[in-house]
Amino acid sequence: MDASPSADRPARRRPILVAAGVVAAIALTLLGLDRVADYAARRWALAQVESSAATAAALRVAVLRSEIEKQRSLPLALAQDPDVRRALEIGNAARIDALNTRFEHLAASIRTGVIYLIDADGHTIVASNYRTPESFLNSDYGFRPYFRLALAQGRAEHFAFGTVSRRPGLYLAQRVEADGVPIGVLVLKAEFDALEDEWRRFAEPTFVTDARHIVLISSVPGFRFRTTRPLDKVEREAIRESLQFGDSPLELLDLDPTAADPAVKRVRLPGQAKREDFLESSLPVPTTDWTLSVLAPTAATTNLAGTAARTSAALLGVVAIGSAGLWRTRRRRRARAEAQEAEARRELEARVADRTTELSAANAQLRTEMEERRRSRLAIDALQDELVQASKLAVLGQIAAGVAHEVNQPVAAIRTFAENSRAFLAQGQTGPAVENLATIAALTERIGAITGELRAFARKSAARLEPVGLGTVVDGALLLLRYRLLQNDITLKVDLDVPEVQVTGDRVRLEQVFVNLIQNAAEALDTRRDGEIRIASATGADKVVVTVADNGPGLPPEVLGALFLPFTTTKTQGLGLGLVISKDIITESGGTLAVANAGGAVFTITLPRASEATS
Structure with missing residues (x-):
């Protein structure tokens, strides 16, 4: 007897149900794969943003x-200036002008x-903005905390909103004394515009907060003087x-x-209708109680990574489904x-073409x-150049006293020889007078050499690699530091096997390296009576090796391995950047x-x- 149509119907439906089950399983697998790929891609993207924000x-x-x-x-240097003290003590109008x-x-x-001078009663008598409508002259700043603290303690720092200029800034105050008695306060207002x-x-908004979490400095004007926690x-x-x-x-x-990641902040920037996601990276600012924060936008990077991951997962799914259908x-x-x-190939090629367009x-x-x-x-390279220049200016601040003494000695000698020459000429003795004038000419050449070296060292310029004499570089650094070595009774031994040999580099930047190394050695020998610094060189066919050594205590083992990393220092007041900058200068010259x-x-x-053909 033949089977009935109703008996054959379940048999015909079974392959359809199996196929439907396979398709459903593949779809669920692809959905899970898409979500996993999207999550992994977003986490990877956030890690990249976090690393970039920390570096910035x-x-x-x-x-x-x-x-x-x-x-x-x-302010410290100006507070020692005789003209500043005389302006507070005497108050002569011409001197003040x-x-x-x-x-x-x-x-x-x-x-x-602004730079301004306040007398002991709190009134401004000298100001750099005396020509402007916001002039500080004759203003009473006796109520300002930085004035009272500086007068009582010697120095003070205070960030505030200017009552006259209506601009915020960091007030750096230094007490001015005469015979140990406070007679006024010298103030420098540093503005960060x-x-x-x-x-x-x-692209990353940046702001600085104080210990009370109040925003002091910001790349977003709308953030200034707002708080990151309730007051x-x-x-x-x-x-x-x-x-x-x-x-x-x-x-x-x-x-x-955000709920998904506490490190990601949802912020509405001024002038924008909706809030955006930013990853916050914060670091303390050394020598202050400030904290610098960078808000790195996450949307572009995470969306791009998620799109690429989902596209790859979808393409994989299309290939899997097409292969299963073909089989x-x-x-x-x-x-x-x-x-x-x-037909299956045509369909697959169309889908692959669509996905390829998305990948493109x-x-x-x-x-x-x-x-x-x-x-x-x-932009980071430009900031590094600024950092090199700032380091040079900081070094100049440290050696300014020594250079001033080096200049004062020949100036005093010139005055003495000039007075003697006048006396000789009055007596008709032209021979000794001519000798004195020749000596004066030599002394002026020495002053010119010192000030010329100082100007060249302070000048900001892009690095230029060219042949430069090793002896010239060492002499330039010693010209700036010679008085400090004499003052600390440090013996200096220079043994260059070929002083006239030329190396490849930028002269001023190489001088900066030697100034930094010699200064560090002098500071290490500060407490020794038999301190000695040795500079020696060995010249090879294609390279020159220079050593700068001292007989000090050496470097601690924990510092030695990390000495060329940022903010690693043995000095209580050091930045930890001098040797980092020195290593970068030597590296860009092709050395070590x-x-x-x-x-x-x-x-x-x-x-x-440097090769002879180049030089």
Whole structure:
């Protein structure tokens, strides 16, 4: 008896149900794979953003600290200036007018806000902005905390909103004394407008907060004088009474962490309708109670990585589904294998073409991102050049006293010889007078050499690799440091086997390296009575090896291995950047810089020897 149609129906449905189950299993697998790929890609992208933000924060902390240190040295030097003391003691109008002009030129040359002098009663008698409508002259600053602290303790630092200029800044105050008695306060107001403008060139918003979490400096103007945590009523009233931040509302800055990752903050920038996700990286600013934070945008990087991952997962799924369909078609329908196979291939090629278009768009976005990173690299190189210049200026601040003494000695001698020559000429003795004039000419040449070296050392210029005499470089560094070595009774031995040999490098930057190494050696020998620094060279066919050694205590083992890393130092007041910059200068010259302990610290510099054809 034949089977009924109803009996055959389940048999016909079974392959359909099996096929449907296979397709459902593949779809679920692809969905899970898509989610896993998307999650992994986003985590990888956040790690890349975090690393980039940490690097940017470290560089900006270094630049900010260098700017602050550069400004700190000037009030200390000006407080010792005899003209400043005489202006407070005597108050002659002509002297004060001259000091106004001098402060004006000095403020313009070092790109600071205002330099002004306050008498013991709190009234400003000299100001660099005396020509402007916001002049500080005759203003009463006796109520300002930095004035009271500096007068009582010798120095003070205070960030506040200017009551006259209406611009914020860091006030660096130094007490001026006469015979140990306080007679006034010298104040330098450091403004950070240029630094904020520099930060605005980058995509990452950057801001600096104080110990109370109040934003002091920011690349986003709308962040300034807002807080990253709520202030209680007592804190808010105390700040209002001090007039430190004027009438700023001190509102809370909107930095809400996301639920998925607390390190990612959701922020609404001024002028934008919706909030965006940023990854925050914060570092303390050494020698201050400030904290620098960088907000790195995450959307572009995570979206791009997620799109690439999902596209790859989808392409893999299309290939898997197409292969499974092709395999099943060949098994069940061999009679129509060629036709169905061609159709499956056409469908697969169409899908692959679509996915390829998406990948091409993703690759275009990646190329755009690479171009942005290249521009960021150029900006970082510019910041590194600024850091090298700031390091030179900080070194000049340290050796200024020695250079001044080197100049004062021949100036005093010139005056003595000039007076003697006048006496000889009055007596008709032209011979001794001519000899004195020749001596005066030699002394002026010595002053010219010192000041010329100082100007060349301070000048900001791009690195230029060219042949330069090794002896010239060493002599230039010693010209700036000779008085300090004599003052500390340190013996200097220079043994260059071929002084006239030429190496490849930038003369001023190589001098900066030797100044840094000799200064470090002098500081290591500060407590020794038999201190000695030895500079020696060995000339090879294609390279020159120079050693700078001292007989000091050497470097601790824990510091020796990390000496060329940023912020590693044995000095209590050191930045930890001098040797990092020195190593970079030697590296860009094609050489190496190494250190070891051998009866004291021994620094070994290897430089390429300039060929005779080049020189």
